[in-house]
Amino acid sequence: MPQALVSRAGVAFEDREYWNVVLLISEAVSALTCCPIFGYMLDVSGTRQGPYLSGLVLLFASMLVLTTSHSVTWYIIARVFQGAATAMVSVAGLSIVTDAVDRASLGQMIGYLGTAMTLGFMSGPLLGGLLYHIGGFYAIFGMAFGIVALDFFLRLAVVEKRIAERWLCLTDGERPSQENGYIPEQPPYGTLGTIPTDAHTATEIPKTTFALGKLLKQPRILISMWAVIVGALVVSAFDATLPVFVENTFHWSVLGAGLIFLPGAAAAIFEPFFGLLSDRLGSRVITFASFVILAPSLICLRFVEENSPSHIGLLCVMLGLVGMCIDLSQPALIVEMQRVLDDMEAEDPGVFGGRGAVAQAFSLENMAHFGGLALGPMLGGFVEVQYGWKVMTLALGILSMVTAMPMLWLSGPMEEVSWIESADGEMEREAEPMSLGDLMERPFPYQERKLTIGENPQTINMKLFARFSKLLSNLYTTTSTWLQPSHISDGIKVQGSYIFPAESEPHEATIMGLPSRCSLPPDQYDAMCNELAQLAAVITEFEPVRLYVRPEEIQLAESLVKTFVKDASKISIIPCPINHCWVRDTGPVYVRDMTGAFPNRRFAINFRFNEWGGKKPEDDGICWGQQWPLMNEKALQENADFARWVIEHDREPSPVTQVGTPIRAEGGGLVTDGEGTLLITESSIVCDVRNPGMSKGEIEIELKRLLGIEKVIWFPGRRNVDITDVHMDAEARFVRPGVIAYSKPHAIAIDPWQELSIEIRQILDRETDAKGRRLQIHAIEEPDPRDLVKSDHDELSASYVNFYFVNGGLIIPKFGDRERDQKALEMFQALLPERVIRQVYANAIPLTGGVLHCVTQQVPAIK
CATH class of the missing domain: 3.75.10.10 (L-arginine/glycine Amidinotransferase; Chain A)
Structure with missing residues (x-):
């Protein structure tokens, strides 16, 4: 985009960074504004598919404007449309997944989505740089139009859960208890719960309410939103400044400016694994560890000062750690939003009406994400221009360290609900406290037996991550004793829940x-x-x-x-x-x-x-x-x-x-x-x-x-x-x-x-x-x-x-x-x-x- 601003919109070379920041902010502010509206529309709507497709159409239109425009004004308008489209697609996509996926494996499934989303955000500049180098400006948008068209037809092929139930005429015993496919169930992370039902709910679905006010009163929602803001802020700060920094410091071309995002994007392949960890360990440990590690990784970027192999290597390693920490936290934060929803519904059944507030909750997460994307270029771009690269990375590192502390208030590990009643009345362990090595040997929640490499590609990833899991196991053992209310007696450290x-x-x-x-x-x-x-x-x-x-x-x-x-x-x-x-x-x-x-x-x-x-x-x-x-x-x-x-x-x-x-x-x-x-x-x-x-x-x-x-x-x-x-x-x-x-x-x-x-x-x-x-x-x-x-x-x-x-x-x-x-x-x-x-x-x-x-x-x- 910086090059297109100069070559197509007539922006002066020295102003390209400023206008690039303006475009990023325009898109983020548009998405931020549209998220709550689209979230409510999705919860009220009888389907997720229609709004999702309309978002893709709007995205196609915005890219068409970007392709044909030659002025900054139209570029800003296109970015506004693009932000609105992104808001609709993101909220609808997360809602579709939540409707269909069991709560016990939600984090892992969000991890797969996160892998795709993070790869999209982080590898966009990379692919853009490569295509611009090979085929010029129009090659970039040719690929983008193809991706949107493919997504549109794939979305037409998706049959939503409740639509499929209508077609198949499922029996009452197989039908979800709410029309949107969300089945209020016992929270899989704290207790064995009971949720009351009323006789009339089977025939009368209460009207869905505008729930943002209720959600924003929940401390865990606010904490999760703040963490999402910080993660997006860091990403967008580098989106705005990193290409210019490597061009000035290492004298790289557009291709190099794109390739430098690869280390940060590489960690996205681990996100399903990170989501699995959030399902098992809870959000508290995962998010706290991610922001604690993120802080020194960002601060160490200030030591990249000259064009030498060692400094280039340091930049790549630190960017990889930054990407890993952000990817580590994202599934846990999204799952935490859903856990708050479940807790509110369990405490006050029907609080969100008949169709729930899944989309509205995710609209808050997306608002936070796009809010961070809007703030990132300001903190990154403007601070870097005024005070330099070192001050910018130091500020981001301090912000991350401060963010780590509120993570202690998020929900804890799965062992709080580690016991369920079996058919013979005995209590059996559902999710034992375990090392991550042991965790890899457990079947996934939706499996009946262990997988082999030939059966499912997930296990291939698990084998590759085995050595890495041992390192994180030590980290979990250490940090979990800090994060839980702990007491010591006879040398035994234990966590308290009640x-x-x-x-x-x-x-x-x-x-x-x-x-x-x-x-x-x-x-x-x-x-x-x-x-x-x-x-x-x-x-x-x-x-x-x-x-x-x-x-x-x-x-x-x-x-x-x-x-x-x-x-x-x-x-x-x-x-x-x-x-x-x-x-x-x-x-x-x-x-x-x-x-x-x-x-x-x-x-x-x-x-x-x-x-x-x-x-x-x-x-x-x-x-x-x-x-x-x-x-x-x-x-x-x-x-x-x-x-x-x-x-x-x-x-x-x-x-x-x-x-x-x-x-x-x-x-x-x-x-x-x-x-x-x-x-x-x-x-x-x-x-x-x-x-x-x-x-x-x-x-x-x-x-x-x-x-x-x-x-x-x-x-x-x-x-x-x-x-x-x-x-x-x-x-x-x-x-x-x-x-x-x-x-x-x-x-x-x-x-x-x-x-x-x-x-x-x-x-x-x-x-x-x-x-x-x-x-x-x-x-x-x-x-x-x-x-x-x-x-x-x-x-x-x-x-x-x-x-x-x-x-x-x-x-x-x-x-x-x-x-x-x-x-x-x-x-x-x-x-x-x-x-x-x-x-x-x-x-x-x-x-x-x-x-x-x-x-x-x-x-x-x-x-």
Whole structure:
């Protein structure tokens, strides 16, 4: 173009660089302006193909003007048309791919597109220079017209997914759930999710909304757009300045000025591989690494000063690194846009209307890209003219380094959703944490077995990249520890994804369950239900209660509520296949996103309850002598499915996303302070009946990821002294961070409990919490069991520390031992003067194995 400006438009030789910059800016500004309009048109339109073809027609027209014009004015007009055409083609093309490609392999597919697009942007000057050298001005446009015509006919041959479905008359089960081919699915990068659907959505598609305002309010969208701007800015800066720089420094011809773009364009062949990495590792690591490497590569270009082989080699190497870094980041940034869309749709189904906002999201990405293309010539061309090549490359390098930091807020690696439920109910790893060498051996998401070189050209690339992958593997291992919220314990570094809020934080509601008749001794059932109803009545004075009840026991539940609860509106009776009343262990554990990226989204862990490691009631020393009914296989399966059922049906105040995990645990065994400290017994979780083949260290890593834990305080515990194998919520609880209420057995308690208690106290006395504070221990003696147990009972669960926090209050058990009941009340009043302390009588509950905390589960309020 610089030569054409001089030879055809009559621009003075010394002004060619200025007008070349003007043309680049004109095209970029036009595309920038048209992107949001075209994005909305594509989302509203019934097809992507029509707008795409109209963009090609407009592109053909713009090139015709460029070919025949001899004035700067017409060159600018042609560039404006070309920018509009490019905007339409880019947005429509990305939307077509997104409609058809599975989310788990979107990054890789975007990589193939990126290879073509990057090769087009970077090799345009190269091919232009070659053709100009061979055939002159018209040879360049002859090739361009041929490419556009070929693209037009190829686009006519493409049948969009939903059009094909209409032709083939697919069954309802095969038809996508939305008209544009986009199937809202569980996000493949953070959790196992559930997305609610309404009955009317199958027949009525809501109108697509203008979503740019909503999208621009998302921090990850803004960060991704900024990164795209910087990448395009760097590319366009060199488009404007590099040909002139090599002509002046190395005295190269137009051919040389074109060839110098080859090192930067060469890295584009790796872009499918880079996209695969973004699918597996997430956007955060990829983008951070790319901009960190990009900065010194740009700054080192200032050392190219003279016409010598060493300086020419340095220029080529640095340009290659620049191209590699930009290509590395682009698939991850585009995928991040789609992930934000998926997250918004999961959090607020139908937020974008019936056809979604895929094209509008990509229009923002293209706006950012063309915005960078418009700014690049200004920063590159004008700064280089005013201050020189060294200042320009230094400025670009500093800009890249600054850009690296916000990348830490993008989404993390795939291992956050590395566990899925198999057909037999077991959790299996979907995408394990792995080195990139291991990654190359995994089948792609859409393959059923490993490929061979003869089967697919993708594997040829993978073989060629094997050595390169080892270098990047080391880079990932190093940078991932910087980028994730990491904590160190016993030399193990782990990443955290969620945090278990302190139980004293505000609650949305409390979960409770009415037991089935097959879960308790017949002589305890009525008393148990009455005590649960009395507890629920007290809780409703502070917060709502969600009472899960078997359908056949609804009438009983309504009678209990009518008898004990003053304000029945505070209790929701929810029909559910429930058996155990121990919802602390059987129910979901609600957590929050640790990164803060989803402040209004709710998450809950399903630990896949398995009867405390396959226990039966007769295994519980607390329950010896009682006539316990046996649960059949159906009841046991209902118990295992209870947490999942609650998660799927919890819609207030918003749907809950299920968090999958390979470990089995019970909520009563997890005692946390909300500030990174966890108390847990080895006997209740490090065992083959719960987590076969998993070491203590592996379990600790997963607990830290799930609960936002920095320090785990382990207690040996005891196997088989009770049905839970010793849960810490009956032994020691946090009243507040750094302050623990410790349960001391009564003097007549049997030896195993006395020994266990001494052991726990010794560990607490010598430990500190995650913040380094010495723990303040407040002991409270358990009640005299002789006034509570039946003659045929050896033990009962009667711990005052098995209390339950409610909004503005604390509910503690009252066992009938007046002296110790009063001491417990006074102790908690002194420790928590800001809260209302209420006592609730419990006899049937402890006789069947638990206390107040065991039969309740908090639903944290959204912050």
